[in-house]
Amino acid sequence: MAYVPLADQDDAHALHDPQTFVTKYIWSQDHKVIAIQYGGVAIFVGLIALGLSIIMRLQLGFPDTFSFIDPAFYYQAVTMHGMIMVIYLLTALFLGGFGNYLIPLMCGTRDMVFPFLNMLSFWFYLLSVLVLLASFFIPGGPTGAGWTLYAPQSISMGTPGYEGGILFMLISLGIFIVAFTMGGLNYVTTILQARTRGLTLMRLPLSIWGIFTATVLGLFAFPALLVSAIMLGFDLILGTSFFMPAMMELGEQSSYDGGSPILFQHLFWFFGHPEVYIVALPAFGLVSDVISTHARKNIFGYRMMVWAIIAIGGLSFMVWAHHMYVSGMNPYFGFFFATTTLIIAVPTALKVYNWVLTLWQGNIRLNTPMLFAIGFIFTFVHGGLTGLFLGNVIIDIPLADTYFVVAHFHMVMGVSPVLVLFAALYHWYPKVTGRMFNETLGKVHFWCTFLGTYAIYLPMHYLGFLGMPRRYFEMGSTDFVPASAQALNANITLAAIFVAIAQILFFVNVFWSLRNGERASGNPWGATTLEWQTPDTPPKHGNWGEELPSVYRWAYDYSVPGHKQDFIPQNEPGEEYEKTHHTAGGHS
Amino acid sequence: MSLYRDVTNKPWDQVGLPDGIENKPVFAVSNERLALTVFMIIASVIFSLLLVSYYIRMGIGDWVPMSIPTQVWANTTLLILSSVCLQSAVVFSRKQSTISVVSRAGLSFGIGGLLAVAFVFGQYQVWGLLAETGQGVRSNPANSFFYLLTSVHVAHLLGGLWVWSKSAISLIQGSTSEHFRQTINLCAIYWHFLLVVWIGLFFVLANT
Numbered sequence: 001m002a003y004v005p006l007a008d009q010d011d012a013h014a015l016h017d018p019q020t021f022v023t024k025y026i027w028s029q030d031h032k033v034i035a036i037q038y039g040g041v042a043i044f045v046g047l048i049a050l051g052l053s054i055i056m057r058l059q060l061g062f063p064d065t066f067s068f069i070d071p072a073f074y075y076q077a078v079t080m081h082g083m084i085m086v087i088y089l090l091t092a093l094f095l096g097g098f099g100n101y102l103i104p105l106m107c108g109t110r111d112m113v114f115p116f117l118n119m120l121s122f123w124f125y126l127l128s129v130l131v132l133l134a135s136f137f138i139p140g141g142p143t144g145a146g147w148t149l150y151a152p153q154s155i156s157m158g159t160p161g162y163e164g165g166i167l168f169m170l171i172s173l174g175i176f177i178v179a180f181t182m183g184g185l186n187y188v189t190t191i192l193q194a195r196t197r198g199l200t201l202m203r204l205p206l207s208i209w210g211i212f213t214a215t216v217l218g219l220f221a222f223p224a225l226l227v228s229a230i231m232l233g234f235d236l237i238l239g240t241s242f243f244m245p246a247m248m249e250l251g252e253q254s255s256y257d258g259g260s261p262i263l264f265q266h267l268f269w270f271f272g273h274p275e276v277y278i279v280a281l282p283a284f285g286l287v288s289d290v291i292s293t294h295a296r297k298n299i300f301g302y303r304m305m306v307w308a309i310i311a312i313g314g315l316s317f318m319v320w321a322h323h324m325y326v327s328g329m330n331p332y333f334g335f336f337f338a339t340t341t342l343i344i345a346v347p348t349a350l351k352v353y354n355w356v357l358t359l360w361q362g363n364i365r366l367n368t369p370m371l372f373a374i375g376f377i378f379t380f381v382h383g384g385l386t387g388l389f390l391g392n393v394i395i396d397i398p399l400a401d402t403y404f405v406v407a408h409f410h411m412v413m414g415v416s417p418v419l420v421l422f423a424a425l426y427h428w429y430p431k432v433t434g435r436m437f438n439e440t441l442g443k444v445h446f447w448c449t450f451l452g453t454y455a456i457y458l459p460m461h462y463l464g465f466l467g468m469p470r471r472y473f474e475m476g477s478t479d480f481v482p483a484s485a486q487a488l489n490a491n492i493t494l495a496a497i498f499v500a501i502a503q504i505l506f507f508v509n510v511f512w513s514l515r516n517g518e519r520a521s522g523n524p525w526g527a528t529t530l531e532w533q534t535p536d537t538p539p540k541h542g543n544w545g546e547e548l549p550s551v552y553r554w555a556y557d558y559s560v561p562g563h564k565q566d567f568i569p570q571n572e573p574g575e576e577y578e579k580t581h582h583t584a585g586g587h588s
Numbered sequence: 589m590s591l592y593r594d595v596t597n598k599p600w601d602q603v604g605l606p607d608g609i610e611n612k613p614v615f616a617v618s619n620e621r622l623a624l625t626v627f628m629i630i631a632s633v634i635f636s637l638l639l640v641s642y643y644i645r646m647g648i649g650d651w652v653p654m655s656i657p658t659q660v661w662a663n664t665t666l667l668i669l670s671s672v673c674l675q676s677a678v679v680f681s682r683k684q685s686t687i688s689v690v691s692r693a694g695l696s697f698g699i700g701g702l703l704a705v706a707f708v709f710g711q712y713q714v715w716g717l718l719a720e721t722g723q724g725v726r727s728n729p730a731n732s733f734f735y736l737l738t739s740v741h742v743a744h745l746l747g748g749l750w751v752w753s754k755s756a757i758s759l760i761q762g763s764t765s766e767h768f769r770q771t772i773n774l775c776a777i778y779w780h781f782l783l784v785v786w787i788g789l790f791f792v793l794a795n796t
Contacts, residue, residue, distance in 0.1 A: 113619045181630065185623045193613035193622060200606060201614070202599040219626065223634040231641065231736065238725045240732035242645060258650040258729065263641055270637070302599065548611075554599035574603050 029115035030541050031100045034122050036432070038096030045129050046089035052081040054500055061493025063474040071473040072160040075144030078471065079161075080132075082147030083169070086275060087176060088129055090417055094282035095180070095218065096125060098424060099187050099211045101432065105531035106208050108196030108549045108571075110542045112186045121186070124179030128172045135161065135168035143169045146471065148272070151243035151264045155236045157250055167236060170229045177222045177229075187215045196530075198551035202306070203570070205529045205555040206299060209306050210285020213313040214278045220317070221274035228267035235259065265327055269320035276413050277316040281309055283420035284351055287373050289555075290423045291355055293527045294370035295362030296566050298556035300354045308347035315344045325393050326400045334393040341391035345384070352381055363559065363566070368442030372423035375450040376416050383412025386461065401471070404464025407457045415453045422449070422506070429510070430524045431531060434538045435517030441509045448502035455495035459488050526567045529555050533569050624774050628781050631744055635785055638740065639792060642733050646796060654730045656794050657717050663710035664790060666703050671783045673700030674776040681769050689759050697759070697772055701752040704779070708742050708749070730796070737789050741782065748778050 025033060055077045059069045069077075100118065104111050112118045135142040144160030145153050153159055154166050161169075191212045195204075204212075231242040235256070243264040244256035292299040299305060321329060321337040355377055364370065386408040390396045399405060422445075429437050467480050475481055523532040535545040549571040557568040568574060594614075615622055645651070673696045680693035687693045715735060718724065725735045755771045 114623065181627075185626055188626055189619050189623045192615065193619050195611055195613075197611040198605040199611070200597070200599070201594045202597055219630050220633055223630055224637055227634060227637045227641065230740065234725070234732065234736060238732075238735075240725055240736075241729060242641070242732065242736075255726075258648050260645060260648060263644050266644075267637065267641065298600065303596075306595070550605060552605065553603050556600070 027119065029111070029119045031104050031112050031115070031118060032432075032539065034118055035097050035099075035101035037122050038100060038125065039093055039098075041126055041129055042089050042093040042097060045084055045133070046093070048133070049081045049084035049089060050500055050503070052077040052084075054497060056081065057493040057496040059473065061490040072141070072144055074473045075146070076142050076160050076165070079144050079147055080136075080142050084132070085414065086147065086279065087173070088132065090279040090413075090421075091180070091218070091275070092125060093421060094279060094286075094417070095187065095211060095215060096122065096183055098207070098282060098286060098428075099183070099215065101428070102207055102531060103187055103190050103211065105534065105539065105543060106205050106529055107191060107194060108199055108530050108544070108551060109190060109194045110544060110548070113190045113194050114186050117182045118186050121179045121183035124175055124182065128175035128179060131168055131175060132172040135165045135172075138164045138168065141165055148265075148268055149232065150268070151232055151235065151259070151261050152245060152247060152256070155232065155244070156247075156254075167233070170233045170236070173225060173229050177226045180218055180222055184215045184219045187211065188219070196548050196551060199530075199570075202303070203551055203554045205285075206288035206302070206305055206309070207282070207285040207529075209309050210281040210283070210288075213309050214281040217274045217281070217313050217316060218278045221271045221278065224267050224271035228264055228271070231267075232264065262324075262327060265324050266321070269323045270317070272323060273320040274313075274316045277312055279413055279417050281313065283376070283417040284309060286424045286427075287376050287420045288351075288355065288358075289527075289529065290369050290373040290420075290427050291358050292556055292558065293427070293525050294365045294367060294373070295359050296365070296526075296558045297358055297362040298558050300357040300360075301350075302554070302556060304350060305354055308350050311347040312344060315340060315347070319344060322391055322396070325396045331393075338391055338393050342388065345388055345391075348384060352377065352384070368437070368439060368446060369423045369427035371443060371446040371450075372419050372426065375446065376419040376423065378450075379411050379419060379453065380416040383408055383410075383416060387412055398467075399464055401469050402464035402466075403460045403468050403470055406470050407460035407464060410457050410460075415457065419450070422446070425506075425510075427525070428531075429513070430520030430537070431534075432538055433514055433517070434520055435513050436520050436524065437509050437513040437517055441505055445502060445505040445509065448505065449499060452495055452499035452502060456492050456499065459492055463488060523569075526565070528553075528557055528567050528569050530570055533571050618770060620770060620774060621777075624778060628778070631781070631785070634740065635737075635789070638737060639789075642737070642792065642796075645729050645733070648729075650728070651730055652728045653796060654723060654728065654734060654793075656734075656790075657714055659710060659714050659717065660790065663707050663714065664786065666707040666710060667783055667786055670700050670703035670707060671776075671779045673697075673703060674772070674779045677772050678776045681772050687759070687768055687772075688762065693772065694759055697752075697775070698756055700775075700779070701749060701756060704745060704749055704752070708745060711738055711742055714738070734793055737793065741786055741789060744785075745782055748775065748782065751775060751778075 024030075028034060028037075055069060056074065058066055059074050100112070132142075140161055140163030142161050143149070143154060143165035145155075145166060149166070149169065156162065159166075191204075191208060231240075234240045235242055235244050239255055241256045241259035243261055244254070244259040245261060246257040247254055288299050288305060318340045319337055321333060322341045325334060325337075359374070386404070390399060390405065390408055426437060426442055429435075463485055466482070466485055468475070468485055475486075520537060522534065522537045525532070530549055530551070531539075533549060534543055550573075551570045552573045553568060553570055555570055557570075559566045560568060617625075677693045677696035677700060680691070680696060681687055684691055684693050689695075689698070715738070718731065718734070723731050725732055751771070752775055755768065755775070759768070
């Protein structure tokens with residue numbers, strides 16, 4: 001028999017369901033199991049990063065109180081918190097978790113096109129996490145160079161983790177990039193080649209567009225991180241001078257000479273800025289679907305939304321040096337990068353308007369996923385607007401090293417994507433587990449998280465204006481920061497602890513509902529996209545039973561006039577609808 | 589152009605199966621071929637970034653152009669021959685109904701891979717040779733880059749050789765599937781790509 005990849009098989013009998021526990025749940029090639037594995041590891045490692053942030057906040061809020069926090073440990077906590085949150089949690093959970101779960105289901109395929117590679121991707125990811133966590137247990141501990149790992153700081157004596165932590169970090173990043181590449185090749189190929197019949201590109205839900213574009217960005221941006229990690233590794237292990245300039249180390253001339261720290265910054269941020277959108281674009285996609293479903297309205301300006309995702313993706317490669325204004329650059333370069341940065345606000349604002357216009361006159365159901373999605377619009381507008389300030393060279397320079405920047409990037413790429421993650425986790429929970437979560441607990445979780453994060457980050461903007469510098473272990477006696485700032489810092493810490501504790505509600509809800517939640521029907525939200533139309537909930541191996549679905553319409557047929565239900569699934573053939581649609585003039 | 593039509597149409601205006609009942613990939617190639625193409629684009633990004641770094645670092649002032657050992661020319665010849673062999677394996681495999689280890693396609697495929705192994709070994713010798721003559725990795729940024737670029741290139745080739753060795757083993761065991769013809773094809777494409785990359789790197793290394 002000719003070889004037919006699993007994704008292309010129409011016949012469920014040829015699927016060879018995995019039988020044993022090991023093939024079903026551990027060495028699994030099923031995209032849904034891999035997604036849950038990815039998600040579980042990402043959330044686990046994210047909790048560690050959350051703990052590290054509490055350590056930072058304890059030090060900042062109550063200096064000289066906790067003897068176990070010394071400067072080295074503080075910087076290690078800062079570094080590992082940043083790196084874990086951005087790469088090992090957000091990137092992995094959005095693309096490895098939601099990408100894996102949703103791509104085959106939303107595209108109407110039985111699995112990814114390369115299931116073995118997909119499994120390998122997860123195990124490499126797990127390995128990268130283990131290497132990263134191992135650095136906590138080696139002499140000297142993990143690196144404390146800041147998540148940007150700037151040379152020469154990161155590989156100079158005296159920086160925490162110089163003894164081995166930095167090497168573990170570089171190796172872990174390398175393994176992560178290999179894992180991401182294997183996953184990414186799968187996502188891209190599956191979306192482009194294996195969509196089911198009738199599912200044209202413009203009928204794809206925006207989740208898929210977001211995940212697809214973010215994956216392409218990742219595939220092009222992670223090489224820059226890989227190159228900088230390899231070259232930094234050469235400088236560290238072999239003593240080359242790619243990035244390391246001549247300098248004094250512990251009173252002696254180091255053996256390095258002539259390297260360019262600025263080159264490292266360029267390479268790092270050529271990865272680092274697209275990374276923001278690797279996290280943001282899947283969030284944009286997922287939140288669009290959540291908003292449209294729970295507002296019972298088609299997404300406003302679908303084509304604009306798709307083009308905006310692509311435009312943001314393209315522009316994200318042209319703005320990286322706005323992270324380097326304080327490093328010094330030719331004023332014309334500063335002008336160029338400020339301009340491109342502000343231009344990126346145009347498609348982004350367009351998306352925000354479209355979300356709001358989708359809500360406009362919608363039949364809004366304020367359930368937990370929707371609350372998180374609407375919360376995201378608030379935090380994202382907030383973080384986005386401060387981004388417009390910081391994109392200008394002249395405003396960035398005085399604010400760059402203050403808490404204003406900390407507040408900005410946490411609002412825009414910390415809180416906002418995390419709110420979308422929660423929206424998405426609650427939204428797809430019934431499909432993944434077959435159970436409904438507890439709605440009340442979910443709402444309490446939302447309000448604690450949403451208001452709590454404002455209590456953390458709103459005051460930070462103010463502290464930034466006061467000039468409170470970031471990355472400081474303690475403020476000491478600085479004249480320009482008034483004593484009252486300390487009271488604010490203590491409050492922020494309390495709010496942070498409150499938000500961290502509130503996350504217990506989420507875990508209680510997830511685990512309690514697994515057993516005790518009401519059984520979910522196949523399509524509890526009345527959603528149109530394909531993943532809600534599977535014959536089984538949770539979907540079985542092969543997803544679609546006997547026959548693959550056919551797609552007859554776009555993903556957003558909500559509240560169509562003249563139709564008996566307020567949604568029409570994508571796989572429902574509809575001549576009746578077509579007549580109504582054309583006589584009513586359509587909703588184009 | 590169908591891709592253009594796809595992304596510009598108004599999806600809310602259409603109901604039904606617009607392109608018939610067959611599912612329609614965006615590109616008319618196999619999944620493996622598309623994934624390989626994407627991977628080659630990623631690899632190109634890696635090598636481009638390395639070259640950008642190379643030129644930026646070159647401008648700093650402590651750069652002493654290095655003399656490339658003659659053995660690199662011999663290695664380059666090996667890599668060219670390796671590519672030629674794999675290409676002939678593609679041509680032969682089209683003409684043969686079954687591919688065995690002693691068929692012309694099988695032999696060319698095997699020899700092509702072995703020549704690439706010889707190239708890797710040759711590059712390793714060059715590194716040793718340079719180190720012996722005091723041109724080690726730390727001696728000068730130009731040398732550092734020579735080691736860096738050649739090792740990243742070799743790492744990519746080793747990835748290809750891993751796929752090659754798996755196929756070669758199944759060829760020896762006589763258990764090749766329908767897929768084998770495609771494997772030969774994809775290996776050849778990847779080999780040509782790495783040859784072009786190497787010639788580009790060699791040109792830059794030898795002239796700066």
